[in-house]
Amino acid sequence: MATGRKRGQRAGLTREAILLAALELADREGLPAVSMRRIAAALGVEAMTLYHHIPGKEALLDGMVEQLVARAQPHRPPSGTWQEHLRDLAHALRAALLAHPHLVPLLATRRATTARNLDAMENALRTLCAAGFTPPRALDVVYSLTGFVFGQVTLTLAAGSVGDPPGAEPDPAAHPLFHEAVRTGDPAPDARFEFALAALLAGFAAGHEPGPA
């Protein structure tokens, strides 16, 4: 530490500042780089200092996830049909995840039920119930949508992560349809997401109102 601070002099650390530094480190160098020592170094401080603001590494990762989901609220106010509401929700969540791709695997090990998160869910449930869904069905819909978005984003990120060394299909003749599809398909991952999201929402609608009158 080459800072001009003496032994007991405050460095002005807060839980928020630590989580922010951790987030930035993860975004810049990936999850394995997120160590107590590296975060502390980025803040001009020794590793053990962090423990006065955060109980341990697990709590730190929890906090990072918490910060991530806090950024996943739709900017538009809840209006329009329940489909539009859900579509906004899905887009907001997807955008938040894609903005911090290295953090996405963290969500697979951690539950993210913060108060703010529950507020957004309650909003969605209200919209759905007003549209005639029963509360349990509405919860099914919201949970399903959340898992769907997470899965789509994860698959997208994992597909283009490393330089394809493991499998790297060697024989186009063995899987002709696959190769044709890859060759002629839309290369934008957005299109696939929109397609699948539309299908899921259409499916919810179909299950909700059995016939189109």
Next chain:
Amino acid sequence: MATGRKRGQRAGLTREAILLAALELADREGLPAVSMRRIAAALGVEAMTLYHHIPGKEALLDGMVEQLVARAQPHRPPSGTWQEHLRDLAHALRAALLAHPHLVPLLATRRATTARNLDAMENALRTLCAAGFTPPRALDVVYSLTGFVFGQVTLTLAAGSVGDPPGAEPDPAAHPLFHEAVRTGDPAPDARFEFALAALLAGFAAGHEPGPA
């Protein structure tokens, strides 16, 4: 090592045996327990010995994922409508993931395009194209389904993982619909999966054949 083996005596290690031991360790004690030393100990061997069969930790984790997806093939032969085919695929994948819950987070960081995996995908694509889907659309469907299953399973596992210490909704009055839904909803995770899967498949069908004739 208190085994009765002398210095240069073979222990009969193979890549398969190592991966199996790693899988069993992960199932029994979770992912953090999967270390080179622990795996080696389980096999009655020193850690460095593993490096004669596996290049390193990353390759080991890749191998574990490979083993997992290899178990994700449907047992039934591909028959029936494309919806039934996809449903079988989804159930097989979900069953494989649920059988090794601790490995699911690994899939978030690793792509799993083995030859065997591509075979299953090619099968699905063939069925879909025979039903009138274009190859790119069929690929969209299969990818979307895969991501969907992964997301659903991950969410299910994460929801019931630890003892709910982080959020643990403190005020039922603040989120009345959420609590009513939890109280009166179906507690079986299977039901939610079936509901969402049906919705997604229905959505695919709706996008495929615009009108129900």
Next chain:
DNA sequence: GACGGTATTCTTACGGCGTAAGGCACGTCA
């Protein structure tokens, strides 16, 4: 202004991790 308590920071240290480098014994084949 002096003073005591508290909050914040740093130092040191331990065990575990992945793995690089090199040594030793066995099986095989010339």
Next chain:
DNA sequence: TGACGTGCCTTACGCCGTAAGAATACCGTC
């Protein structure tokens, strides 16, 4: 018989998370 490759072990290095404790600045009280 002897040389050699293969499979295994030993040692060692630099990371990691974090427990224990010493040192110092800050702050409310007088």
